[in-house]
Amino acid sequence: xxxxxxPYADVARELAGTPFGSISYVEETASTNADAAALLGDARFAxxxxxxxxxxxxxxxxxxxxxxxxxxxxxxxxxxxxxIGAERLWVVPFWVALAIRHALRECGVTTTxxxxxxxxxxxxxxxxxxxxxxxTGLTARVACGVGINVYRWIDAxxxxxxxxxxxDDLANVDRRTxxxxxxxxxxxxxxxxxxxxRLSAEWNAAAELPGKRYRIQPDAGGAAFDAxxxxxADGGGLHVIRDDGTSQTISLADARVLR
Numbered sequence: 001x002x003x004x005x006x007p008y009a010d011v012a013r014e015l016a017g018t019p020f021g022s023i024s025y026v027e028e029t030a031s032t033n034a035d036a037a038a039l040l041g042d043a044r045f046a047x048x049x050x051x052x053x054x055x056x057x058x059x060x061x062x063x064x065x066x067x068x069x070x071x072x073x074x075x076x077x078x079x080x081x082x083x084i085g086a087e088r089l090w091v092v093p094f095w096v097a098l099a100i101r102h103a104l105r106e107c108g109v110t111t112t113x114x115x116x117x118x119x120x121x122x123x124x125x126x127x128x129x130x131x132x133x134x135x136t137g138l139t140a141r142v143a144c145g146v147g148i149n150v151y152r153w154i155d156a157x158x159x160x161x162x163x164x165x166x167x168d169d170l171a172n173v174d175r176r177t178x179x180x181x182x183x184x185x186x187x188x189x190x191x192x193x194x195x196x197x198r199l200s201a202e203w204n205a206a207a208e209l210p211g212k213r214y215r216i217q218p219d220a221g222g223a224a225f226d227a228x229x230x231x232x233a234d235g236g237g238l239h240v241i242r243d244d245g246t247s248q249t250i251s252l253a254d255a256r257v258l259r
Contacts, residue, residue, distance in 0.1 A: 008051055011180045019081035019190070020183040022048040028070075030057045033132055036077035036143035040134040046141075047081030049183065067160050069153040074175045076146055078186065083139040084193055090236035090252065091196050093117050093129045094203045096144045099189060100127055101206055103181035104148075108171030113207040115214070115229065115238045116252055123259065124165035125149075146182070150175055200232040214240065215258040216250060224258055 005012040006025030015021040022045070029035055032050045039045040054070035068075065084092065097113050104111055104119070104127070111119040111126060119127040127148040133140045149156075150173055152166040167173040192199050204210070210230040217224040227240035227248075238250045 003048075006051075008176055008179060011176055011183070014180060015183055015187075018183075018187050019047040020049065020078065020186055023051065023179075024048070025051045025053075027053045029055060031055055031145075032075055032077035033130060033143055033145035036079050036145070037132045037134070039079055040141040040143060045079055047079060049076055049078040049179075051076040051179065068147065068149065069156070072149070072151040072153040072166075074146070074148040074150055074178055076179060078144045078146075078183070080142045080144065080193075081190075083141055086135050086138055086140045088193065088196060089131075089133055089135075089140050089142065091193055091199050092133075092142050092144060093131045094232070094236065095189065095192055095199055096129045096131065096146065096186075098192075098199070098202055098206060099182050099185040100129070100146060100148065102185045103178055104167070104173075106181050107167070107173045107178055109167050109173065110170075113203060114257060115207065115232075116236065116257075118257075119148075121165035121169065124163060126165040126167065148178065150178070196234070204231045214238075216240070216255050217258050218255045220254070 003022060003024045005023040008023050008025055012021060012023040029052045032052050032055060035050050039048060052075045055075055093116065097117065097119060100119055101111050101113060109121065111121055114120050117129040118125050127146065130145040131142055132145070133142045149164050149166045151168050157163045212229045213226065214229045215224055215226050225242055227242045230239040230241060233239050233249045236252045240250060241247050
């Protein structure tokens, strides 16, 4: 893979010498996450970011699709510049979400985090996170995929269900600046990956927990239910109190949030 940064060359130059200074740009790809995951075994690409103008098969959790018209979103995947203990893999997407939230706020867009991997502008999703890993023994290498809706596009309201939010609903955001700020925040907070308790506390605050109202749909089927979210559990699950008073921990693999 070449490392031509294209329109993000200024960002690569600004971050040169940092763990996240390597950037490549493609106009189109099937998935930046798939591209980055293929590099996880190559130490030369540790900390490398792949940015795409368009993804043909952008993906969310459990095979759900991520839709964005060409040129309207910031779509990228970054390989962590270091290994992480396999038992702490769960912290990575929450760490990524915190970094995105910080960078968006710097650009004038204030968001709330929603379990497990969404950033919300009001009641609409503006960004999502999907991480892929390669585990060897007790350690793992990770590719961190990010999609951020930057510019509103024709038909978004009808083609994306539920309808998304966009940065330009609030502010004129430059994608190069946004990527730079996210990568700088990755660098600043990299050590947080070794401190799950601190990360959980910061994520809970950014998600306005405890007390946020969620409607949760079990993936195994059955009726959706309403609950008050209390906070992250060890392993990335979510502590909730159902409206009937039942306390429960929802596993990352077991459910999704409808609202």
